[in-house]
Amino acid sequence: MNVEEELRRLAPQVLGVLVRRHGQFDACEDAVQEALLAAATQWPVEGVPEQPRGWLITVASRRLMDQFRSEDARRRREFAVAVSHETSDSTDIPDKDDTLLLLFLCCHPSLSSASQLALTLRAVGGLTTAQIAHAFLVPEATLAQRISRAKQKIRSADARFSMPPPAERAARLQVVLQVLYLIFNEGYTASSGEDLHRPELTAEAIRLTREVHRLLPDDGEVAGLLALMLLTDARRAARTLPDGTLVPLAAQDRSSWHRTMIAEGVELITRTLPKGPPGAYQLQAAIAAIHDEAASAADTDWPQILALYQLLERVAPNPMVTLNRAVALAMVQGPEAGLRLLSPLDADERLARHHRLAAVRAHLLEMSGDVSAARSAYEVAARRTTSLPEQRYLLSKAASLHG
Template identity: 55%
Template sequence: MTPEAGIRAVEGLLREYAPRALAIVASRYRDFDGAEDAVQEALIAAAEQWPAGVPDDPRAWLVTVASRRLVDAYRSADARRRREREAWDDREAPAADEPVTGDVDDSLTLVLLCCHPALTPGTAIPLTLRAVGGLTTREIAAAFLVPEATMAQRISRAKATLRAAGGRFEPPPDDARDARTRSALHVLYLMFNEGYVASEGDDLARPDLAAEAIRLTRMLRASLPADAEVAGLLALMLLTEARRQSRVDDAGRLVPLPAQDRTRWNPVLIAEGVVLLTDAMRRGEVGEYQLQAAIAAVHDQAPSYADTDWTRIAGLYRALARLTDNPMVGLNAAVAVAMTDGIPAAMEHVDAASAVLGDHHRVHAVRAHLHELAGEPTRAADEFRAAAARTANEAERRYLADAASRLSGSAGEEAAGISVADVENGGSAPTP
């Protein structure tokens, strides 16, 4: 293995184990803020030491090092003397060197802690993405369409608010669980979206993050089997994840939906997602995640792109728009509207979304696709170039730039199909 490959492997391990280590340390010492700082120090140490040899149990290594750092912090800071006594006097609190055993995973409890009622959804969600999902502040800012500095301030305020409210690492009371669950669903949804199409970097996707979102959502559904929206979100993730293997070619280039090899779609995940969705919608409590899953199911069950039931998809988008005022819903609906009601109607959707989203690269990409469908290659190429200049994901940028070059070089070429801006699962990004 080359040194570069070794570093990437270590980064993958840190991404996988950091949230689990944080959950354990926060549970032991009942101090989320201090635990997060200690785990960050452990991650720095791991990044320096692991390239020379990864420990047999990476999670236990991180927990041990973070626990030592946290106890050292308690001992050295006079303001934390009381916490130190509580940590050492509490019979249930293990020593810093106590080994990590078993398969106990407190990640879901950590999610619900970050969705504490003292926090607004606008601060709870970024905090959870940072603590549990392992996203950087820059990635979270991109997901929320705000500057990085603004998001850093939100996360800092969330931690301070949680600390002042006395948030404890324990399951929420029954009367608060519904509200926390709704916030947790949004967090997991955003986490999966970032894993499916990364906001930045060389690769289109981050499979590890998507897998973690699915894992946590499965845990949530096991705890709340009667909640239709929990089942709907899990169905959405599975139906979307089923297409992962066909979304890039061997060179890592993005493959648009019309060109994807549907024989590479995962039939097991599709079947599980359809069963989950069907059972959830039979309960008569249809929510936005179920509707998005239904859109994904229509795509997944179409034998070919030409056989896609665009009328059904457009109807589901209309139902989704009645539940949420998220501008990404209207933007994602534009392609379906173009297929059913024509290009002018679709452009109205894009213009309405643009009034909120501004110069976002997905706005330009959808416009480009619609101009291409309308037989306007020059305008389409201009919009594709604008979209390419505004995305931080290199795989998306290459696809968009190639589309601009293709249209500039062959004005009469037939439209290539859906653009990356049309999120295949019918998903939508959070409003700022």
């Protein structure tokens, strides 16, 4: 048994039991983290207990009792009675899965996106503060303060450990899926730093999305997001050379793509897409499936991809979708058509200074034969990115166009 994987699997179950029983999400989450750290230290040496979930609940509950010692005597007595019934076997603890409730709580609308990401990875993902800080390239103390403030906000908002009201449920689920997607994206293309990938984040995003899909098997967008992650991550091994050099999609060695992941992703999206009006994640997964099923870059069905981007732009309009549609349009109608579609994006402040806009423009200018303008655009894109692998790739593209 892989201890780290087992602890991540059990983390939301243990936290769910404690929060459901005692409330006070912030105190319970701290206690669970201490129990996870204790297990990570003891289990590799002493062996995994027969009832690992019960062991964690018992240890976390005792940590909670220590935290509550300063409170009134009545509460101490009540809590002591509750803990006295728990043993390392804990066979009487109901095997209730509160993963979805925890995700809703960690993605509470009162929290910023950064806080939602950090709290989700710690409380539901079972990652330590140090692991999350390393993944997002921030000091551990900064990340710890962010998590602490997030838990205080949840407490001040009087957030309930229960499903949101039906009227709010769909919107809250979208926030959960967006947080999982952001975690995946940060792992697949790190926003800054020396490495292009942070595999621990992509793996965690996929694992958590699998859990949501298990709990909501009939939700098309949950299935679509899982399919999108699988179909995208399947290409990861081909995205860089051994020295870390970035390899664009068209130049990748497709024999190194993960065919099992592709097959699972294609099956998911093929099964769910016809069941109703497609959502944004389903459409993105369908686009990813077309790329993955093409035997070579030349065999890519760009007209179908363009049609899907046009539909996606109607379902979920945003400048990044338009940027991707410009690439598809260029592949179907020529680079000039794609460049015309890019022009209005220069006035969109959400994307105007983004390196991807300059990089796409450079690519289309290179396709059109305007070498000088393409070189300048690649250099602009390189200055705007904080990802060192992307920066090196863009500068190499600019250098290759000299002369």
